[in-house]
Amino acid sequence: MVVLAAIPDNYTKKSTMNELKETLKIHHLRSTTCREDVLSTFIKRKIALSHGDLEGALGEQYDRVTIYRTLKTFLEKGIIHKVLDDEGLRYALCSHRCSEEQHQHDHIHFKCSECGQTNCLENLHIPAVSLPVGYQPESFNLLIQGVCPKCN
Amino acid sequence: MVVLAAIPDNYTKKSTMNELKETLKIHHLRSTTCREDVLSTFIKRKIALSHGDLEGALGEQYDRVTIYRTLKTFLEKGIIHKVLDDEGLRYALCSHRCSEEQHQHDHIHFKCSECGQTNCLENLHIPAVSLPVGYQPESFNLLIQGVCPKCN
């Protein structure tokens, strides 16, 4: 079955189209050009995107509201997740297989203070934190700010 | 010298007033009733507050804009810091001695999914994360979501 992270970099347009449709289908969403374009923008750019970024990329083709609703739907279905830094809210693809029911909750994000881009650091674990008595943790979100390899 | 975290719970109104004025003075800010009230709200509530929270508490006494500007000033002076979760932006007192020049950048925040309150967990360290080659970290921000001792 299709997992987003498995989509190769050098995909052909046709196979991508099928992958996109497939991904939407898995999450019980209708295939529409807007959803395919939003999804494909996330896949191509590989970084966390704000609503503004998407509006910049697709704003002439789709209404602001539609993009908002697409993001909201993708969030609910577990296709993307929120990424927060001190500049505001962005979204990034869920690399692990998430769904409406089950969502991978631990994330490490790295925000570069030079280029401003935010990436998910996959395959990294957040080390255990020993919390004071009484605190029952459910999810962890680590935001690291610094300089990324490209800008280093 | 006065450190905010050192202000006792059972302070008298008068001594608090002096503490507040003192704190503002340390950071080279004029004492105004708005600033004192905002500061004292943070001290009393002990949790991270949004602009909306403060407007709810002080909105009849002060203009929206003034509260925004007070928060901005406090941020710049290192009196408070930003706290982000998936619901948005809040602010919390800096417990360590921060200033305009030097700011303690590593924070652990705990957000309770029951009562919705967010606390800073002082005295806790974020464990070392081994980043991929090329990433140069500068600051760490860990948001833990779960159930707090009060709601447990």
Added chain:
DNA sequence: TCATATTCTGCAACAGAGTTGCAGAATAAA
């Protein structure tokens, strides 16, 4: 205590982010 330079506040007006209702358009499934 008073005068003055500096800083703060409130108001008005604005920009941007995000939401809602509704009618018409597009999709999936029979």
Added chain:
DNA sequence: TTTATTCTGCAACTCTGTTGCAGAATATGA
């Protein structure tokens, strides 16, 4: 191809946050 369901665009709105400016309040030195 038909039909039920879902999606989209439009209009209008709320909420958050910002800016400019004039008048008010504060700190400082005399």
